[in-house]
Amino acid sequence: MNLATDRSLQPKRIQIAVAIIGIILLVFAIRLLDLQALRSNDLMLKASGELERTATIPAPRGAILDANGVELARSVLSYRIVVDQKLIHDGEEVAKVVAPILDMDESYLADRLTGDRRYVVIADKVRPAIWRTMESRIESYNEKVIEERNGYAKRISGFWAERIYDREYPAGQLAASLLGFTNAAGAGAAGLEYSLNSQLTGQDGVYTYANAGGTIIPGTQQVMLDSVPGESVQLTIDRDVQWVALKAITKVVKSSRAVSGTVIVQNPKTGEILAHATYPTFDPNDRDGVDPALYRNLTVEEIYEPGSTGKVITYAAALEEGKISPETIITTPYKIKRYGTTFKDHEYHKTEKITVAGALANSTNTGAIKIGEMVGKERLYDYLRAFGLGQSTELRLPGESAGKLRPVKEWSGTSLPTIAFGQGYSLTAIQATSIFSTLANDGVRVPPSVIKGTIASNGAFTAHKTEDAVRVVSSETAEKMRMIMESVVGPHGTAETAAIPGYRVAGKTGTAWRHDEKCGCYKGYTASFIGFAPADDPAYVVNVTIQAPKGVYYGGYLGGPVFKEVMSYILQSQNIPPTAKAESSYALSYKEYLRKISNPTSSSDSAESKKPKNSEVPEKKEKKKREKVDARG
DSSP states (O other): HHHHHHHHHHHHHHHHHHHHHHHHHHHHHHHHIIIISSSHHHHHHHHHHHHHEEEEEOOOOOOEEEETTTTEEEEEEEEEEEGGGOOSHHHHHHHHHHHHHHTOOEEEEEEEESSOOOOOEEEEOOOOOHHHHHHHHHHHHHHHHHTTTTGGGGOOOOOOEEHHHHOOOOOTTTTHHHHEEEEETTSEHHHHHHHHHHHHBOOOEEEEEEEETEEOOOTEEEEEEOOOOOEEEESSSOOHHHHHHHHHHHHHHHHTTTTTEEEEEEEOOOOBBBEEEEOOOOOOTTTOOOOOGGSSSSHHHHOOGGGGGGHHHHHHHHHTTOOOTTEEEEEESEEEETTEEEEOOOOOOOEEEEEEHHHHTTTOHHHHHHHHHOOOHHHHHHHHTTTTTOOOOOOOOOOOOBBOOOOOGOOTTTTTHHHHOSSSBBHHHHHHHHHHHHHHHHTEEOOSSSEEEOOOOOOEEOOOOOOOOOOOOOHHHHHHHHHHHHHHHHHSSSSSSGGTTTTTTTEEEEEEEEETTTTTTEEEEEEEEEEEETTTSSSEEEEEEEEEESSOHHHHHHHHHHHHHHHHHHHHHTTOOOOOOOOOOOOOOHHHHHHHSSSTTTTTGGSSSOOOOOOOSSSSTTSOOOOOOOOOO
C-alpha cells in the first residue's frame, strides 16, 4: 500500500473511531439515564436494604414476688455474643484476646471462630459488664495493630451482642416445685412459670440499624416498636414462713429416712397459702444432672390415702346429720367384721365404752366405722364431695390431681367402713389442708390460692379472683369439731407433741397404709398431722405429711414436732397473742362422762391420767410390734 492510498483511508478510520466513541458514549448516557432517572428509587431501596438491618428488642419477663414483694423469680439483662466467621482473619489470634474475658478455652473458641458461617453463638448469658470489657479490649487491640504495616487487615471485627434476659431465682431451692423454671427460649417450662406464662411473657419490640462490615454503625439505631414487659405476679407465699417450713420438713425427712415430705400453711379465712414446702427439692438456677422426678409438685400431684386425718369428715358429717353429739357414748371393740373383712385398731385393747370425742382423740378405727354407718354411704359421699374431694382446686398448678373418689354405685360392701376411717380413697396434700381449713373457718370452704394478684408494667395491681366460698357444715358443727380436735393435742390424745405452750391448738394425726402403684399393694405408711391455732379463733392451718418413713411412722410422732415448729414461728411473727385455756371440754372416757353428768361443775382436768391404749404416739413401746389396721376394702 502506497502513501497516497493510506492517506485516502485515514478520514474513514477517523470516522469509524468517532462512531465507536459515539456509540460508547451513547450507551453510557442511556445507562446513566436508567440509573438516575428510571431506576434510582429501586436502587436506593436495594442499597438501603443491604445496609439496614432489623432486630428484636426482647421484652423482660415479669417477676414472681412473695406476699411482701420479695422477688422469688426475676429476669436479669444479659447478652448473647455472636460472631460472623467470615470476618475473622485469624481465629487463634482472636481467641487469645477474647477467651480470657469470656472465661472460655482458647482452642475451643478458636474453633468456633473459624469457618464460613455468618451467625455463630459463642457465649450466652453474658453480663453487660463482661461485654463492655470485651468491646474495650477489642478496641485497644485494634488501635495497636493499625499502627503496624498492613495492620488494618488484622483488626478484630465481626462480633456483636444480642440483648437477652436471663431468669434468676434468688431464693434457690426455697419454693422450686411451686415456682418451676423456664426453658432455654425463656418460656415457662414447669410450675407457675408454666401455668402463668401468658401473663409473665412480655411483647418484644423492633428496631432498625445500619450495618457495615458486620458492625452496627453508631447513631443509626431507630426504635420502630417499643417492647412491653410482662406482668409481674405476686403470690400469697411468705418467704420467711416458707423458709421455716422447708427447714423443718427437710430435717424430719432426713432423720426418718422418708421418701418425701410436704408442709402447707394456709389462712383458713382467705384460702391464701403462706407456705408450700416440699422435700427433696432442687435449685432452679442449676438443673444440670437433676432428676426430673424432683420437678413434681408433690402437694398437688402426689395422691395418698389420708388415714385418720380423714376421720374428721366422718365425724363432722355425723354431727351435722344429728346422728351423734360429742359426748355420745359408743362401744369400740378392738376389731370389727364387715362383709367378711376384719378391721382392727392400731394396737390391742379390750372392748370399751367411750365418748365420740374420745374416739376421735384416741383415733379408733372401729369407732369411726360405727359412726360412718350411722351416716350412710350416700350421705357420707356427699360430704366427701362437699369438702372438695374428687375434684381439682383453683391453684392453676400444672399436673394437679383431683384425687380418687369412686362414685357410690361403685362402692363394695367394705367401702363404707374403709372410707369411714380414711382409707379407700385418695387426695392431695392441698385437698387435705382444705378440709381442716373448712372446719377452722366455721364450716365454710374457701378455695385455696397461691396468687394474690398481678402487677402491670405501669404498676397497676389487679387482685386475683377466686370462686365463691361454700358452706359445708354449720358453724355449730365446726365449733364442736374444733373442741373435739383440741383433745387430740391434749395429754390424752395422739398428738401431744404438737402442743404449743400458751396457745390452744387443735388437729388430727394420720397414720395410713401407703398404696404402691408399682405393685398394686399397700407398702409403707403415710404419716401426717394437720392442725390449726388458736383453736378458739383459728388464724392458720398447718399440714405436715411424710411419705414412707423408716422406723417409727406415726403421724403424731413425726408430724407433731414439725407442726409445732412452723406454727410457733407464725404465731410469733404475726404477733398473735396467747389464748386463754378453754373454759370447758368434752369428756373422753365413759368414766369421765359419768363423773361429769353426776357433778356438772367438776373440771374435766380430773379425767383419767392414763393415756388410752390405742394411742398413736409411741413412747417406750416404739419397738413393740403392733397389729396394723386391715385397710383393704
